[in-house]
Amino acid sequence: MMPPAAPRAVWLLVRLRLVRLLNLGGSLYGRKPKAGKSRAATGGKRRGRWILPVVMALLMAAAFTNMSHTILLNLHCELAPVTACASAAKPFDAQQVAARELAGGGFSTALMQGLTLHLALLWLASLLVPLGSRELAHTDWDLEWLVTLPVPRTTLLWARVLERTVTNATGLLMLWPTCLVIAWHGGLRWWAVPAATLxxxxxxxxxxxxxxxxxxGLRLALPPSQLRNLQAAISVAAMPLIYLTISLSLPGRGIALGWAAAFPAWTLWTPPGLVVQWLDGAAWPAWLLAAQVAALLAAGVALLGRQLADGVVAAGTRETGRRAVAGKPLRVLPGSPLQRRELRLLARDRNFLVQSLLIPVIVIGSQLFFTGGLRDMAQLGSEPKLLASIAFGLGSYVLVLSAFQxxxxxxxxxxxxxxxxxxxERMLREKAVLWAALALAYPAVVFAVGIAGGANVDARLLLTMAQVALGILVFALIAVALGVWASDPLAQEVHARVRPTYLYLYMTLASLYGYGLYTDAWPHRLAVVVLVAALALALWQKARDELPFLLDPTAAPPRQVSAADGMxxxxxxFAVQGIAFFMLRAGDGPAALPDLALAFAIAGAVVYALARLVYWRAGTAGVPRLLQGRMLPALGWGFACALPAVGVGLLWMQGLRQAGVAFPAMNVAGHVGWLIALASIxxxxxxEFIFRGLIFNGLRRSLRLLPALAASAAIFAVIHPPLSMLPVFVLGACAGLxxxxxxxxxxxxxxxxxxxxxMIAVQL
Structure with a gap:
């Protein structure tokens, strides 16, 4: 059989890489097969996995397009020699002025130099981000088996460069939207899409x-241990570039805008500068750009040939490792044996160490420094909310790169x-405690800097510090629990071992907790803390059920009622209740009591019916029943547990009245029967089906009686008005008992x- 021609060989190798990336992207979002089911070896793969990656790619492309649009208009306002942007009252009005001015003529030289800096930063990021990926630190090198194919080395190298050109997802997501925006404002309009692509x-x-x-060159010259260290350094260097680029979209003479104003004119003759001139409407830069790219590629392939002249493996340098130091005693580390093992592994893996403990500082610091979120250190002392958000942001981001993994x-x-x-479960809990302790060091440093910068140490700041610390502990549990579902330890590809869907869920929950730090209303803060803590317990319970089945791709835990079901x-x-009330309500006046009662009953019936249907179809164990024993003892316990709850409720109402604070008056308007039906039936x-039958009943599988009572009662209390939280908490505990x-x-x-x-009788 004759070897394929050079064009066909290049096409086959590029297609091989594209298919591999497509399969990898699908495996990231795949689900674990159901218990007892497995597909045949020759069966087809599940379809539809591409939907979520495509949606995420489109969202990211839209975000970069919007950012590039803002950067271009901002550069025009800041760098153009003659502009009317300064007369605009708001930044949005200034962008409108810049858009009209650009529509009336071409780019100024200063604007083209600023856009050249913009493209140069993105180009450098598109180089460093893939170079700093874990592929560099892998002991396996795909070029070692690619050279065994019946293809000339020059053809193989051209194929390698081509496939890395079209599969650079980071570069495409950053450079293509930027080129599209430049071409659109340069006057190409609908021709902007093919021009931006080229x-x-x-x-x-x-x-x-x-x-x-x-x-x-690095793989031929350095052993794997040094490659891992270098990969960590490259990944660190790539992070500030992105935030430096983002800072170009902010008005004012920041660092990046100062660089753009001073960017030399000769850079317009480099590939980024020629791209800007070409997309601005000139034809000749395209030919010069093509010549430069061709010359660079030809010179690069020639240099690669010289690098590989002696073969792919160079004199055993890649096989060298660290030499053991004999007689050196091990340092005594704190914690349990498993935690000490984790610390030793962290110290040995420089790449994991940098990504877990250093990159969060660089990400948050770059974002604050380059985007102007933090003007000086004194600002931390004057803005406690900013201090708390930075502290929690750092700690939670550390957990993403450590406990989540x-x-x-x-x-x-x-x-x-x-x-x-x-x-x-115990070992994962020990790891969660370890990562929480490490993550807490970052908020401690941030608060120390804020206090040194002049923050007033009062009860409010101490409460905020306690809330941040509690949030780090809770999110350590959430991160480990979500990591159980997000990770596939059986995956052969490293990139396929983590499913990003759960990462998005973690970031969403962290944003919710961040809202609790920013709000001034204490009921909202309390509700966020309680709900997130309860969610951590629920997720941990579900993760604990999953642990015995992690190593079996076809098995799943038996279905049992859990606290997550109740949440x-x-x-x-509440969602169905809101929809039903919106459909029943007529007019814009105050809510009618019959509408509220009907909406409540409809929502309860729908949720109850759906829950029972799902449990019946899944064969779930532990579904709550109305009565599991004799009726008279049950009625006796219900009456006995109601007495302390009623007593606390009456005392609370009397205390509020003595303090001059009363519950809002109820206007039943002749609908006493509806009120009784709503409140007492x-x-x-x-x-009770939701909060005791599902949440409390689910928590009892993993908690003792008192913690389960407290947790379920707290969830029940925070969904009620602030004035009634305390007596409702007591009611929840009594109902759980x-x-x-x-x-x-x-x-x-x-x-x-x-x-x-x-309570109704007393208020009426």
Missing amino acids: AALALLAPAAMARTLVDT TINTEGQALWLLYTFPHTL TAAVAF AAPLFE AFERGKGLLAAIVTHALYNGA
Whole structure:
């Protein structure tokens, strides 16, 4: 069989890499097969995995397009010799002025120099980000087996550069939107799409060549240990470039804008400068750009040939490793044996050490420094909210790169943890505590700097510090729990071992907690803390159920009622209630009590029916029943547990009245029957099913009685008005005790109904 021609060989190698990336992207979002089911070896792969990656890519492209549009208009306002942007009252008005001025003529020389800096920064990021990926630190090098193919070395090198040009996702997401915006404002309009594509590829080709030259030379010259250290350094250097580019979109003479104003004119003759001139409407820069790119690629391939003249493996230098130091005693480290093992592994893996503990500082610091979020250190002392957000942001970001990767870092050696004389849950809990302790160091430093900068140490600041510390502890549990589902320890590809969907969920929850730090309303702060802490318990419980099945791709834990089911049902209950009330309500006046009662009943019935249907179809164990024993003891427990709840409620109302604070007056407008039906029938039935039957009942699988009572009662309390949180907390605890002792929902329903009836009677 004759070897393929050079064009066909290049096409086959590029297509091989594209198919590999497509399969890898699909595996990132795949789900674990259901228990007892597995596909045949020759069966097709599940379809539809490409949807979420494509959606995320489109969203990121839209974000970069918007940022590039803002950067171009801002550079025009700041660098153009004659502009009317200064007369605009708001930044948005200045952008409108810049857009009209650009529509009336071409780019000024100063603007083209600023855009050249913009493209140069993005080009450098498109080189460093792929170069700093984990591929450089892998012991396996794909070029070692590619050279065995029946293809000439020159053809192989051209194919390698071409496939790295078209598969540089980071470069495409950054350079293509920028070129598109430049071409659109340069007057190309609908021709901007093909022009931007060609321009982006023209810039990515030299980046691919530079990356190939660098990683080939490094792999031939350095052992794997030094490659890991260098990869960590490159990944650190790539982060500030992105934030430096973002700072170009901010008005004012920042560092990046100062560089743009002083960028030399000769850079217009480099590939980024020629791209700007070409997209501005001139034709001749395209020919010069093509000549420069061709010359650079030809010179690069020639240099690669000289690098590989002696073969792919160079004299065993890549096989060298660290030499053991004999007789040196091990340092005594704090913590349990597993935590000490984790610290030693962290100290040995420089790449993981840098990514876990240093990159968060660089990311947050670059964002604050280059984007102007932090003007000086004294600003930390004058703005406690900014101080708290930076402290929590640093700590939570550290957990993303450390605790979230707990299962992933074990990799295919995860089975070793199953041989230890402890449960896997306990070992993961120890790791969560370790990472929480390390992450807490960052908020401590931030608060220390803020206090040194003049922050007033009062009760409010101390409360905020405690809230941040509690948030770090809670999110350490959340990160480890989500990492159980996000990680696939059986995946052969390193990039496929973490599913990004759960990373987005973690960041969303962290943003919710950040809102709790920024708000001034203490009920909102308390609600955020309680709900996030309860969610951490629920996620940890689900993760604990999953742990025995991590190493079996076809097995799944048996379905049991969990606290996560209850939290999902609670969210659905309030959502359906809002929709039903919106459909029932007529006019813009105050809410009618019959509408509220009907909406509540509809939402409760829908959620109850759906939950029972799902549990029946899945064969779930532990589904709450109305009565699991004799009726009279259940009624007795319901009545007995209602007495302390009613007593606390009456004392609380009397205390509020003595303090001059009363509950809002109720205007039943002749609908006393509707009020009684809502408070004493509908609310006890449906709320007890959710909060005691699902949340409390689920928590009891993993918590003792008192912690489960406190957690479920706290969740129940924070969804009520602030004035009633304390008595409702007591009611939740009493109803949970009635459910526990009465062996069913009937006792809890009786407790809830008697309490609501007594409160209504007193208020009426």
